[in-house]
Amino acid sequence: MDEKWRALRILRLLREAYPEVRGTALRFRTPLELLIATILSAQCTDERVNEVTEELFRRYRTAEDFAGADLGELEEAVRPTGFYRSKARRIKEVCRVLVEEYGSEVPRSMEELVKLPGVARKTANIVLANAYGIVEGIAVDTHVMRLSHRLGLSKEKNRDKIERDLMGLIPREDWFDFNYLLIEHGRRVCKARRPLCEDCILRDLCPSAQEFLQRFKAKP
Structure with a gap:
């Protein structure tokens, strides 16, 4: 499967799932x-x-x-x-x-x-x-790093290199949305300790899903 096509498919599904997401959840005035x-x-x-x-x-x-x-x-x-x-x-x-x-x-x-x-x-x-309103790249926090690895979008460990990989897969005009959609999905579904793969809209596109489903299958 073409990686850019897969990344765009991920973006589309996340947009459908979280239409309310518009940037950072941090409150600020200046x-x-x-x-x-x-x-x-x-x-x-x-x-x-x-x-x-x-x-x-x-x-x-x-x-x-x-x-x-x-x-x-x-x-x-x-x-x-x-x-x-x-x-x-x-x-x-x-x-x-x-x-x-x-x-x-x-x-x-x-x-x-x-x-x-x-x-x-x-x-x-x-x-x-x-x-x-100046988008120069993608902010790679712990959620973005975790999802980039699990979704197979980057194998890099360095945040700057992960950012470059993501920027190469997603059109520039979509960097901002993709950034915060990944963060939201990481908070709600693709959690650090126990991802909710059974409920994940990206399961069919995720190379890690079956591994996690098997790992937690027998656990309550």
């Missing part, structure tokens, strides 16, 4: 808020991040606010998202650079975004596509 929320989303659910940022963004509104925040207070504010010490330090450092080098504005290009401390292509893709 590019800065999305950048902060994306940093906090590492190893944390979007739902938990949204709970935290509701109060966080009332307390800290600008890059200057975050850059000048007391580290201990910021750590406590983001504690529920996990890894709070490293996240608080990164937020302060990123915002310091924004203030000193970018006039407190979040850059609008991949080249400039990945220059920020700790910001890789995944975070940059999320910010560019959702805050600015």
